[in-house]
Amino acid sequence: MYLTKEEERMLDGEEGYAVKKSMEILVALGNIYGAEKLIRVGSVQVAGVSYHNLGDAGLEFLNELAKDGKVRVLTTLNPAGMDLEDWKKLGISEEFAEKQNLVIDAFRKMGIIISCTCTPYLIGNLPRYGEHIAWSESSAVTFANSVIGAKTNREGGPSALAAAFVGKTPYYGLHLEENRVPDIHVDVRASLKKFSDWGALGYCIGKKVENKIPYITGIEAADLDELKSFCASVVTYGSKPLFYMKGITPGSEKHQPPKEQVTIEDKDIKEAYESINDDVEVIDFVCIGCPHSSIKEIAEIARLLRDKKISPNIEFWVATSRSMKQLADERSYTKIIEKAGGKFACDTCMAVAPLKGRFRSVATTSAKGCYYSRHNDMKTKLGSLEECIEAAVRGRWS
Ligand code: F3S
Secondary structure, three states, rough: OOOOOOHHHHHOOOOOOHHHHHHHHHHHHHHHHHHOOOOEEEEEOOOOHHHHHHHHHHHHHHHHOOOOOOOOOOOEEEOOOOOOOHHHHHHHHHHHHHHHHHHHHHHHHOOOOOOOOOOHOOOOOOOOOOOOOOOOOHHHHHHHHHHEEEEEEEEOHHHHHHHHHHHHEEEEEHHHHHOOOEEEEEEEOOOOOOOOOHHHHHHHHHHHOOOEEEEEOOOOOOOHHHHHHHHHHHHOOOOOOEEEEOOOEEEEOOOOOOOOOOOHHHHHHHHHHHHHHHOOOOOOOEEEEOOOOOHHHHHHHHHHHOOOOOOOOOOEEEEEOOOHHHHHHOOHHHHHHOOOEEEEEEEOOOOOOOOOOHHHHHEOOOOHHHHHHOOOOEEEEEHHHHHHHHHHHEEEEE
16 A cells, blocks of 8 residues: 555654554555555544443553544544443443543543544534545444445444544545445335334345445435434445435435345335344333434434333433433423433443343334344344333333
8 A cells, every 4th residue: 555755654653652553553454455545534433432342451452542642633432331421320330430431531532522422423523425534333334425425434443543543544445436336226115104114124125235235216205313223224234334315315316226126115124023023022121312312303202201101110211422412401301301210321322331131121213223232132122212112101012
């Protein structure tokens, strides 16, 4: 890979340890994938924040980098393993909180914004169409590539961090226009009636297209929350982190539907629910906000929970960013949700919090949330917001 004089100096360690290590990571990646050079990035989103996933080895790696590492571009963080301010109410142990805070301290020292959300585009890290960025977190990467039209590979935590310290990323993969051409036409003939259908649709398409870029037709309208839910599930269940939705996402007008074609019908959506939903009635955890809830979703949760009481047997979380919670505070949505017995889980989520062994079954609006909850040994129920809230109030799935 070609390096400029300045990049060579960085690789030689003239700009310190963190930059040298980062250059080593970027050059190794570039060589593996045949990148011709590094390109500048407008922003970075760093995943791998939860101590639950990092452990002591990860914390040590971050502390080493934090000694002299400072990010050069706007850099935001993915969810951590706990609510950074109110972790006790979520049942997080002192030991875990202590370690998680050390992780956050290291990121803070590097100059990263402690945003702790997988929806950075809702809180100010919003790239422009066509901008090169280096993001990790699959749902955010898919949203950035597809809905915004920015260009990023699906970075891992270390390669995203390396891009932040250098301000550049290797020029390969989805940064190149020729690799952003759709290769399978997905004709959606199913009717999408409720919010969770978007997660189920992502499941169907992800499974059918298997690591290809889908060009999706047949969808008449989609709002931001529906698209973010779809982004999370389509990539979780198998597609590349890029799709085109005719008439809805940017760039779809530049392409024709590819020859290879699959269709999605109502029966596929039904089968998705059958495969995601376990045979379970009693629920002990309800979590909304995967990806993190927008203010519109929080408003809807508050509307549905007004004057209701969540069953005492249920732990109810609204996972969101702290910025979104502040808006919810101002609009009194927080009061309504907490009065009903719900909790805000800011800065964290159902996949990265240490939940293994705490709950037996979860109800959620998110197909991706179901996927990761199974890794935490939970039975899963995917349903609309109304169904999840009803389950929270009744303590059972009906
Ligand atoms: Fe976000 Fe966690 Fe879901 S990172 S997409 S809320 S699994």
